[in-house]
Amino acid sequence: MQRNIFTQEHDDFREAFRTFVAKEIKPYHDQWEIDGIVSRDMWLAAGRQGFLGFMMPEEYGGGGVSDFRYHAIIEEELAHAHATGVGFALHNDLVSGYLLSYATEEQKARWLPAFCTGETITAIAMTEPGTGSDLQSIATTAIDQGDHYLVNGQKTFISNGILADLVIVAVKTDPSAGARGVSLLVLERGMEGFERGRNLDKLGLKAQDTAELFFTDVKVPKENLLGEEGKGFIYLMEKLPQERLTISVTAAAACRAVIDLTLAYVKERKAFGRPIGSFQNSRFVLAELETEAQIAQVFVDRSIMELNAGTLSVSDAAMGKWWTTELQKKTVDKCLQLFGGYGFMSEYPISKAYADTRIQTIYGGTTEIMKEIIGRTMGI
Numbered sequence: 001m002q003r004n005i006f007t008q009e010h011d012d013f014r015e016a017f018r019t020f021v022a023k024e025i026k027p028y029h030d031q032w033e034i035d036g037i038v039s040r041d042m043w044l045a046a047g048r049q050g051f052l053g054f055m056m057p058e059e060y061g062g063g064g065v066s067d068f069r070y071h072a073i074i075e076e077e078l079a080h081a082h083a084t085g086v087g088f089a090l091h092n093d094l095v096s097g098y099l100l101s102y103a104t105e106e107q108k109a110r111w112l113p114a115f116c117t118g119e120t121i122t123a124i125a126m127t128e129p130g131t132g133s134d135l136q137s138i139a140t141t142a143i144d145q146g147d148h149y150l151v152n153g154q155k156t157f158i159s160n161g162i163l164a165d166l167v168i169v170a171v172k173t174d175p176s177a178g179a180r181g182v183s184l185l186v187l188e189r190g191m192e193g194f195e196r197g198r199n200l201d202k203l204g205l206k207a208q209d210t211a212e213l214f215f216t217d218v219k220v221p222k223e224n225l226l227g228e229e230g231k232g233f234i235y236l237m238e239k240l241p242q243e244r245l246t247i248s249v250t251a252a253a254a255c256r257a258v259i260d261l262t263l264a265y266v267k268e269r270k271a272f273g274r275p276i277g278s279f280q281n282s283r284f285v286l287a288e289l290e291t292e293a294q295i296a297q298v299f300v301d302r303s304i305m306e307l308n309a310g311t312l313s314v315s316d317a318a319m320g321k322w323w324t325t326e327l328q329k330k331t332v333d334k335c336l337q338l339f340g341g342y343g344f345m346s347e348y349p350i351s352k353a354y355a356d357t358r359i360q361t362i363y364g365g366t367t368e369i370m371k372e373i374i375g376r377t378m379g380i
Contacts, residue, residue: 021081036201051074052115052118069304075246085205102184121163125155125158125213126138127158128155129156140155152215196212204352241313241316245303255292321364
């Protein structure tokens with residue numbers, strides 16, 4: 001189906017970002033996967049070309065563009081390049097929303113200019129070793145000490161954790177108050193007692209640094225409180241639909257990329273004297289996947305426009321997240337099967353896509369959590 005949500009300006013932006021990916025990402029991505037981290041030079045190059053912070057106000061160096069379609073274009077092009085682990089989504093799609101909605105003008109003046117240039121790389125730290133999806137049970141504390149908070153605790157599975165210069169951290173400012181005791185603090189590189197642990201070795205998304213973070217008596221000035229004390233859990237819930245839509249966008253684009261990759265392969269690869277794509281099984285498998293990929297894209301495109309209009313519901317975002325990511329898993333698995341033994345070889349992009357896909361149904365809220373959210377909105 002013809003997608004009709006983009007204008008000529010969006011198409012021009014896509015072409016410019018596609019050129020950026022070809023020049024600044026694809027030639028180096030294999031090495032970044034070996035290193036387990038991308039180059040800061042790539043972030044600076046993205047900043048120079050306007051691909052970071054385009055949603056931020058112009059007075060802080062941004063483009064003043066409030067349109068999620070630009071976010072979607074970046075995620076789609078990274079998916080088509082099999083380079084979803086460079087960390088842009090976290091910076092542009094997630095952290096940006098918190099800073100725009102909850103930061104004071106003084107905080108914006110401090111943090112946003114470098115956010116837009118790529119000099120400051122950002123992350124958000126919610127998950128802890130013992131909590132997972134249960135955010136109201138986090139154990140990291142921030143005790144009021146008058147002009148500052150004293151932060152103690154740890155986080156894990158933090159994307160951009162090694163590179164990040166600025167990290168939004170979910171803490172308990174009132175450990176006895178449950179969800180009402182959660183607040184958001186912004187910790188900055190160099191604060192005494194703020195340490196990085198291992199760059200975690202993962203199944204997929206090898207180029208993205210994913211770290212443990214440790215806080216030992218970290219003095220965080222009151223000026224780094226994001227929003228109001230005790231409202232952190234509410235803020236997290238408000239921003240999760242956008243995070244889940246970002247994941248859905250990537251999932252739908254990944255399905256498209258993997259199907260296209262497989263189509264090219266089955267048209268060339270021969271068995272029993274003819275292309276394997278000409279066998280009925282291959283046609284039926286790809287016909288099914290093509291149908292579901294198009295259906296997924298229609299739902300995702302509608303969700304993008306709903307988000308722009310401010311009407312994307314928590315349940316609809318959850319529906320899109322679980323369904324598209326489960327479809328991504330199914331698609332890459334069935335496509336790898338059509339590659340046969342070659343699909344199991346790391347040198348083939350389908351193998352990397354298989355490994356990169358597995359996290360999609362886990363982070364941003366597991367499939368099971370998404371279904372729980374939807375069920376509750378149905379009154380059951």
